[in-house]
Amino acid sequence: MSDRSGPGTAPRPEDTARALLPLVGGAANVTSVANCISRLRLGLADRSRVRDADVRALPGVLGVVEDDTYQVVVGPQAVNAVAAAFGRLVEEKGGGETGQAGQTDTAEELAERGAAIRAANKRRNATPFKLFLRRIANIFVPLIPALIACGIIAGVTGLLRNLGWMEGALPALTAISSGFMSLITVFVGMNAAKEFGGTPVLGGAVAAIIPFAGVADVQVFGTALSPGQGGVLGALGAAVLCAYVERRVRRHMPGTLDVLLTPTIAVLVAGLATVFGLMLAAGALSEAIGAGADWLLGTAGAFAGLVLGGLFLPLVMLGLHQALIPIHTTLIDLEGYTTLLPILSMAGAGQVGAALAVYRRLRHDAGIRATVRSALPAGLLGVGEPLIYGVTLPLGRPFITACAGGAVGGAFVGLMGQLWATTGSTAIGPSGWALFPLVQGSAGIGPAVAVYGGGLVVGYIAGFVLTALFGFPKGAVQAAEAVEEAVAPGSTPG
Template identity: 65%
Template sequence: MPSDKHRDTAAAILPLVGGPDNVTSIAHCMTRLRIGLRDRSLVDDAALRELPGVLGLVEDDTYQIVLGPGAVARVTPAFEALVAAARQDSPAAPAAAPAAPVTADGLAARGAALRADRKARNATPVKLALRRIANIFVPLIPALIGCGIIAGLNGLLANAGLLPTLVPALAAIASGFLSLIAVFVGYNTAKEFGGTPVLGGAVAAIIVFPGVAKIDAFGQHLTPGQGGVLGALAAALLAVCVEKWCRTWVPEALDNLVTPTVTVLTAGLATLFGLMFLAGEIAAAIGAFAGWLLHAGGALAGLVLGGLFLPLVMLGLHQALIPIHTTLIEQSGYTVLLPILAMAGAGQVGAALAVYCRLPRNRSLRTVIKSALPAGFLGVGEPLIYGVSLPLGRPFVTACAGGAAGGAFVGLFNQLGSVFGSTAIGPSGWALFPLLDGHSGMGTTAAIYAGGLAVGYLVGFAATWFFGFTDRMLADLNTDGGKDPATAPPANTPAMA
């Protein structure tokens, strides 16, 4: 149950987003409360930024309030309860409010909202598909994190020869979820695309059923789990299509009998005699490519991946990597990509520290940085991105340079044979240490990752110190009344649209 603090945060947010009648949808991911709005102009951005629990604001297809991991999972249900209670108290449609006076500022705000809305609509085809895929996998992240940490603890105990009677139990706890992750993916896929969730889960369960080993497809025996989450995703999507097709011709009196049967039978046969094999080949190719990329590309591959990840986070496209991470974890027990991508957060922290040191008189900005740095060290980058580096412009580029340097460091050691990764997805920064696993032992793996973080911090700091500000920016910002980057127009902002 949410604490008083989280209920107070939810209660403070509600009027600032236009009240319950302005809210059309409520959801959350790992760090953000995502709110659908009827009228964007009713939102008070400045007041929201001042709330103690709010770490940043992001505008996309939904209005996103960055609250941080843990907090968002507690504030969201409190916010939902407040909206539901307010609507219960006033079930009738509210009377139309008197028209507000038309002002230049109001027109400008509405025009900006319309332009942002049009821009979002123009980007819909690709971004919407990526968001829907993310909506399938994001709810699974807490279980992946918990099981990943337990798997790491179990590995330490097994290697040290401690508590031998507990090791098999921990192995079962850590592996149980991963052995059935296809079922959860199938369930969430059907739910996301408008089908019956349990039918998506039923079709995806075929993939992990041990009896599939007796079935021949494409001249070879199938293997339980073949195709993994990609096969489950495809199977559930097919099930949704079959189910919707059935609804168009099956009489209502027979719907409960015919539609589920035809859906499971048709999608199940297609899964066994096509999708499992094809998805298995794609999953194998993803694993082989990731291994080849770091083995052959090494430092160069790490530099590109680490340098480009912050722009992906800024655009919300980093969620598209979740199925790839999950596939790699299914195959080898860890994803080699996540420790490299986590270096982007290190570059961001280094850049923020340089901004803090370069602007000793700007109390407002230094306060923002001090409050956001703890989350940044733990891998939550949005407060620093949207509150500091991106509005300033040049420090965002220098933060990317720090991420590229850290990624190159980790990529180089992968190329030299110290291959390692994360047993779960979600955390980064210091929070990733308990999830590290690799071929070279925990000590070496942790040392390489720590070295990458240090390189990211140092290069991000140095690049921002020397190249993050023009003389004009320093003159404008390094004062007691310096511009707040969260509200001031950015200087030399890179084009990221």
């Protein structure tokens, strides 16, 4: 049975932080503290000082993920408070605690060991594909809050327009919701240039060519360009090229001329390449992505939904889902919504159903049931990590049946898109119930909401039934319950 903490109140964030610090090598071993939606992300000088087994067993910790940082999964409800408390402890203790008795390394020795370990970890994780995904995430993830905000406002605006309400306010709401999307290429360009070692504002400058209305006066191979042609993919290519040219020019430019000529040459070269090549190529690629998505969901919607919904949880675990961000953004730019996100969201529905089945079947495992209760609200809102690392993945089979439940839900959404109405999201980021304000589709908001809601219900049911039937080894639950009952107070051993 699980060794998770039993029923009762969750540990206080301060207690979790205080218990965690010595397990990761003490304050002297911590080089940075940050957090995302559910993980505490720690930069460590010496990875060998971490006591992994003790970290994983710590009450309040749902799992550990290793990447370029050491990531401790504590869940969305606790992560901000734990990160703040942990950061305060590191500042208070400074470099005086090593976390292991008898070690008195100097700062220089610790820095040397940390540098060597970081270099080894970097070599191990620096495959071209992992680096590509990390860079894609660094470029697009910072844009997600604005995409969510503008997407929700756009959805509300569309609903008001359909109902004929507040017509005087609609132009203002439209401007608020559309302004960011009209200039998203500039933000992509700035982030891309920064990520590839260039000056952010120069990347934004060449990316700004794409939405500029004046490109309609430019003839390329006898055809006029269209403002926005190439979209975020064109902006990405333009900014990366600009950063490359800037770095190369700066190496050979005398210092007295660098401030004048380097940015000028970089913008000119990358700008000409954007106007006379990248906009055409990226525009063709964007149109191919849109046509491919329409064809896939229009002709093989159920099968496509089955595959996408079933594979998304493993993609999230491996970090491969970041590669889909440019595709989502391109579809939103082309069609106003991405049809892939509602299908992928069904993976979370399958996991919620699987967790409910685990809760029902393991009724004598107080630790697992407490974890399900605490993680389920986040799962319903589309934050799946607490359920992944706290419930389904540690149990093994329930993770597989959760993926199968997501596949069934994805197949339902895909089939409805094929037979009735496609369903999409006007922004990326949320899923689960949190996606409802962003839902849009080919037949309007009403059918889209109905299809998406129906998919969630199907995913919940499929995940629950498949886990109840196939999520546990035959006889294992009954044997575990018999042991629990045999040692329970008041029972009579036989």
